[in-house]
Amino acid sequence: MEKKCNFCGNKNFSVKKVQYILRKDKHIFIMDGVPCEECNFCGEQYFSAGDLKKIDARFNKVITGEKKPMKRIMVPVESYAV
Numbered sequence: 001m002e003k004k005c006n007f008c009g010n011k012n013f014s015v016k017k018v019q020y021i022l023r024k025d026k027h028i029f030i031m032d033g034v035p036c037e038e039c040n041f042c043g044e045q046y047f048s049a050g051d052l053k054k055i056d057a058r059f060n061k062v063i064t065g066e067k068k069p070m071k072r073i074m075v076p077v078e079s080y081a082v
Helices: 049-064
Strands: 012-026 027-039
Touching: 012 049, 027 049
Parallel strands: none
Antiparallel strands: 012 027
């Protein structure tokens, strides 16, 4: 069975390493260099379950203080008010 993008139906993908952003409750975790397959047409990214489990495990270690993050950044937050 040929793989196709769930969003646009394109069948062409590129293997890339990208930045993955995980948000749980009030915590934001950024992981650089995560392998994925990216749709060449719409840019939708597909990650393996194993890689997502590794990211989740690393996130939990950082949040609990078991591991120190490589670096920390400040993120500005605004409210979208009409």
